[in-house]
Amino acid sequence: MSGLLALLDDVAGIAKVAAASVDDVAAQALKAGSKAAGAVIDDAAVTPKYVQGFAPKRELPIVWKITKGSFKNKLLFLLPAALLLSEFAPWMIAPLLLLGGAYLCFEGAEKIAHVLFPHEKHDEKQTDKEEDLAHLEEEKAKGAIKTDFILSAEIMTITLSAIPPTNIWMQTAILAAVAIGITVIVYGAVALIVKADDVGLFMAKNGRLGVTRSLGRGIVRVMPKFLKLLMIVGTAAMLWVGGSIIVHSLEVMGYGWLGHHIHDWAYAVGHMVPAAYVGFMEWCAKAVMDGILGLAIGFVLIPVVSKIIMPIWSAVSDKQAAH
Numbered sequence: 001m002s003g004l005l006a007l008l009d010d011v012a013g014i015a016k017v018a019a020a021s022v023d024d025v026a027a028q029a030l031k032a033g034s035k036a037a038g039a040v041i042d043d044a045a046v047t048p049k050y051v052q053g054f055a056p057k058r059e060l061p062i063v064w065k066i067t068k069g070s071f072k073n074k075l076l077f078l079l080p081a082a083l084l085l086s087e088f089a090p091w092m093i094a095p096l097l098l099l100g101g102a103y104l105c106f107e108g109a110e111k112i113a114h115v116l117f118p119h120e121k122h123d124e125k126q127t128d129k130e131e132d133l134a135h136l137e138e139e140k141a142k143g144a145i146k147t148d149f150i151l152s153a154e155i156m157t158i159t160l161s162a163i164p165p166t167n168i169w170m171q172t173a174i175l176a177a178v179a180i181g182i183t184v185i186v187y188g189a190v191a192l193i194v195k196a197d198d199v200g201l202f203m204a205k206n207g208r209l210g211v212t213r214s215l216g217r218g219i220v221r222v223m224p225k226f227l228k229l230l231m232i233v234g235t236a237a238m239l240w241v242g243g244s245i246i247v248h249s250l251e252v253m254g255y256g257w258l259g260h261h262i263h264d265w266a267y268a269v270g271h272m273v274p275a276a277y278v279g280f281m282e283w284c285a286k287a288v289m290d291g292i293l294g295l296a297i298g299f300v301l302i303p304v305v306s307k308i309i310m311p312i313w314s315a316v317s318d319k320q321a322a323h
Helices: 002-034 037-051 056-088 090-116 130-162 168-206 210-252 257-270 275-322
Strands: none
Touching: 037 056, 037 130, 037 168, 056 090, 056 130, 056 168, 090 130, 090 210, 090 275, 130 168, 168 210, 210 257, 210 275, 257 275
16 A cells, blocks of 8 residues: 555655646746747738738648648758757857847838838739639748748747756757747737638628627728838847847847846836836847847848858859759
């Protein structure tokens, strides 16, 4: 009997440790995942454009196809790569974060540049052939998955850098939790966004109550503005997070002068207001300065990417395609 009680006590102890580990994984995943806010918001803001122009019945299948690609990107490719990086080359995390932050700055600045200096848009050739539409759908999904890979790589690298020193199993669990959680949140939100206007239209036409029909019409009217707001928020988040990642990465690499200056300036601005608002004002000042830095870096990178990197990339891609 005493042996059974001892066994039960051991099982209870193991269960407590397991529960504590699960709680720890969840807490660390939430904390680490929050660091990737800019990339997450941008992912949610960018993806809806890939289903534009398709019949409503094809929107959710396309989103699901992109979602599966995102799971594959994160869990099969990026998670093992992140673990190998952490185990054998942790010194590479800061430089990779620096590159990722620069990419976010470039993306954000490019979107602003397109608004300030719009280019002439060329209409895509329309077709009603089923096979051509299927090919176009496949190409759009592939394009979205490629974009997701870049953003997912940034998310996983940011997450890895935010995980405190621990064993490889805890790292694996936290990275997997962040990968699954963020993918579900992002593409669940995308599915709701792309179908919201259809739901609103259905409510406006078929609602039994006047308030239901009014709500449906309101959704139809609001969604274009909401998508525009989401794009603006995503762009601001990219510049802010990109700038802050660059500052933090430079500090880790031993170049902390910029971070110290931003901290001192934010401290000075924060203490211009009553004591109750000092912390909030410091955070806002730092976020604004990080965003301005991100915008400046992004504008510098636009000609570098368009005049140097992209032509080289296109030449290499064309050469590989020829072989």
